[in-house]
Amino acid sequence: MRTIAAVIVAAHLAIVVVEATVVPRSEPVASAETSLARLNFLVGVAQLGMLRENGTRCGRELETLLKAVAAKEFWSLKVLDSFGVPPKSFSWGNNHWFGPQWQCNDLNRPYVVATSSEFLRTYAFDPFNVTSPFRMRLTMVYMRFSTPHFIDLRLPYEPFIHIGLCLPQSCSSAALRRYTDEYFLRGEFTMQRDFKLQMQSVAARVPSIGLDFLQQTGTLISIIVLTTLVVLMVLAEIVYRSKAKLKLQQMLHTKAPHNTVMIDGVHITNVPIESAYESTAVKSSTVEEILLCFRFTENWQRALKADRMNSNSNFVGAIAGVRTVICLWVSTFHVYYYSVFALSNAPMLFVAMGSFLNQPLLEAIFFVDVFFVISALLLVYNFLSSESRLKEVRQNDFVQNSKLFGKLLLQRYLRLTPMLITTMLLSDVFYDLTNTYSPFYLGVNSGYYCKQ
Known part of the structure; x- marks a missing residue:
């Protein structure tokens, strides 16, 4: 009996030892995998x-x-x-x-x-x-x-x-x-x-960016507009250089001694003064005049020019250039801000707004008033400096001046139409880019689904 009891006790101890050694060894492995999946x-x-x-x-x-x-x-x-x-x-x-x-x-x-x-x-x-x-x-x-x-x-x-x-x-x-x-x-x-x-x-x-992004309406229109602008700028430069070369050839074929003039920065000798300036005043066709409006170097110089455009104009080009830059600035800010604002991480948006690299863009909100002040200054300046317009206002009656006011007001709004179209295109392209390439998700409040 003692032997049987000893065998039973030994078996019981063996089971306890196995439970104390083998089972705890398997539990940490399973619990480690489970805990990692939980975290x-x-x-x-x-x-x-x-x-x-x-x-x-x-x-x-x-x-x-x-x-x-x-x-x-x-x-x-x-x-x-x-x-x-x-x-x-x-x-x-x-x-x-x-x-x-x-x-x-x-x-x-x-x-x-x-x-x-x-x-x-x-x-x-x-x-x-x-x-x-x-x-x-x-x-x-x-x-x-x-x-x-x-x-x-x-x-x-x-x-x-x-x-x-x-x-x-x-x-x-x-x-x-x-x-x-x-x-x-x-x-x-x-x-x-x-x-x-x-x-x-x-x-x-x-x-990722694929063909779907390039096939979007906004992307196609933007590519067409950018390509058209580049082609027009190239054609404008070609027309300008060809007309300058034609003027130079006309002056070289007209010889008169002891007369020297300077045209386009080039000194020309033996050219009659009257003939030289008549040759520079060669009339351009309507198509050529439209193309020359897209000449980049001339527009850049005009935007940065601080004096009058010509002797017959009181238009201050530098102020108009600043106004144009501010308009682009404010429009870009609105596209950036209101596109990102609808994302789910709103508090982090305010953190991003405090970044130094985003300050030049985000500070555009303070220049909205500056834009309107400059626009009002240019409008009043151009209106008061035009003697013919003031004379017309004095001669008109109330009805005629009301029509003139409506015409000028319509012109002011129509001048902003290209900027509004540009803003709409930028918004559409930005939405498509965000929804395809970026990891962010645009919901129903983002405006992405308006075109659908």
Whole structure:
């Protein structure tokens, strides 16, 4: 009996020892994988993709990525270092859960950095030039969310979280969107549980420029307009040089001794003075006059000229040039500001506005009043300096002056039409560029879908 009891006690102790040694060894491994997926959503999405894409190239590459993460290979650590973890200040609107796109592309085409022999002796590998065994790609998944723990900023805010996944290129964006939905539907993500987040994807895409961007209406119109302007400027320069050459040839064929004139900065000898200036006053056709209006050098000099354009004009070109620059400045600011303002990360927009590099653009709001003051100054100056216009006003009655006022008012608005068209084109192109190349998502309040 004692022998049987001893055997039973020994067996019981053996079971206790096995439970105390074997089971705790397996639990840390499983808990480590589970805890990493709870803290890093990229690992959780990759695990689901590996299970769902079994036997495919995407599944094999995801399995290689997860094994590299478990083995702490440096290229996989670079992925986890930049992607998979939400940034700080979520309650203040920091909804961009992704790293820069170049950090994902760095695994495909690294920034080659020359290292010394001492550096290579210190490190077993070169951390700067390490690459992944397969091509990686940034895929953006946009999630609509709701949570009671969020600060309402009373701005045109859209509740979207931008999820950035640096995963193998062989995995399609549609498949990654399904796995992301499945992962967040389980509610295993730690931050999701803390903030009681309810998340559902609305779109997924790969940020890149393709033929779709070039085929957009705004892009095509912008390309046509820019090409037309360049062609007109080239033709204007050709017409100007050909007319100058023609004038020079006419003066050289007309000889009269002891007369020297200077035309276009060139001293011409034996040219009759009357004939020389008559030759410079050769009338241009209407087409040539229109083309010469697009001559870049002349317009540039006119915009920076501080004195009168000619003896018959009181128009101050420098002030008009400043007004034009301010108009472009303000229009560009409105395109930039109101395009970015509708993005979900409103507080970070104010942080970006405080950047020194953005100050020259964002300070344009203070020059709106300057633009109107300069416009009013030029309008009054040109009106009061025109004796013929003042004489016309004195001779007209009330009805005629009312018609004249309406005509001048219409002219003022029509002069701004090209700038308004330019602003509309810039807005359309900027929206298309943001929605195709940038990782940001434009919602219904951004104005991108107005053309649809």
